[in-house]
Amino acid sequence: DARVTQTPRHKVTEMGQEVTMRCQPILGHNTVFWYRQTMMQGLELLAYFRNRAPLDDSGMPKDRFSAEMPDATLATLKIQPSEPRDSAVYFCASGLLTGTGSYEQYFGPGTRLTVT
Amino acid sequence: AQSVAQPEDQVNVAEGNPLTVKCTYSVSGNPYLFWYVQYPNRGLQFLLKYITGDNLVKGSYGFEAEFNKSQTSFHLKKPSALVSDSALYFCAVRGNNNDMRFGAGTRLTVKP
Numbered sequence: 001d002a003r004v005t006q007t008p009r010h011k012v013t014e015m016g017q018e019v020t021m022r023c024q025p026i027l028g029h030n031t032v033f034w035y036r037q038t039m040m041q042g043l044e045l046l047a048y049f050r051n052r053a054p055l056d057d058s059g060m061p062k063d064r065f066s067a068e069m070p071d072a073t074l075a076t077l078k079i080q081p082s083e084p085r086d087s088a089v090y091f092c093a094s095g096l097l098t099g100t101g102s103y104e105q106y107f108g109p110g111t112r113l114t115v116t
Numbered sequence: 117a118q119s120v121a122q123p124e125d126q127v128n129v130a131e132g133n134p135l136t137v138k139c140t141y142s143v144s145g146n147p148y149l150f151w152y153v154q155y156p157n158r159g160l161q162f163l164l165k166y167i168t169g170d171n172l173v174k175g176s177y178g179f180e181a182e183f184n185k186s187q188t189s190f191h192l193k194k195p196s197a198l199v200s201d202s203a204l205y206f207c208a209v210r211g212n213n214n215d216m217r218f219g220a221g222t223r224l225t226v227k228p
Binding site for chain 2: 004031033042043045048050055091093097100101103104105106107108109110
């Protein structure tokens with residue numbers, strides 16, 4: 001049963017520290033997404049990769065956030081320096097985009113980040 | 117731009133009664149529409165999608181959704197609600213860049 005995995009599941013850190021979240025998409029999927037979920041803002045798209053190339057990161061605060069795909073099996077989201085307002089659950093999702101343009105996303109379990 | 121709206125933040129139903137969670141869409145071209153469910157402390161799970169064909173789409177856990185082009189709606193339905201259906205439900209539409217645009221979510225509570 002293929003699944004998206006995310007590490008760590010929980011992270012508590014102090015303001016100013018670097019945070020790195022990792023995601024392993026489902027093998028063979030060619031799209032990867034990073035979302036942030038909070039009570040106030042709901043589900044926000046942060047970054048979107050297709051075939052490892054970044055297509056859209058307009059939702060990401062670029063002064064402190066960065067997203068990369070070093071290879072097809074790993075996506076990373078980094079926050080440096082972290083701030084209390086970054087506290088949220090961060091989800092990674094992957095999908096297989098075909099010629100029809102029809103695909104569903106498979107979400108990981110999320111990383112719950114708390115910045116104190 | 118492609119978008120969806122979920123007009124209800126909260127829906128409450130009694131167990132055994134039919135449930136409807138509403139979604140309306142705004143798209144240019146043919147809509148690709150989706151429903152996802154999120155249980156507490158979990159990621160979103162795909163329920164069903166409409167691409168083309170029959171307006172009534174059947175999905176997981178007994179859910180179905182009706183695509184209505186004239187009303188630009190894609191409401192999620194289930195004939196008989198279970199307490200275990202209580203969760204957060206998201207409607208979504210494929211964006212112009214083949215990304216996914218999610219609604220704000222509707223919290224469904226099914227009471228015994």
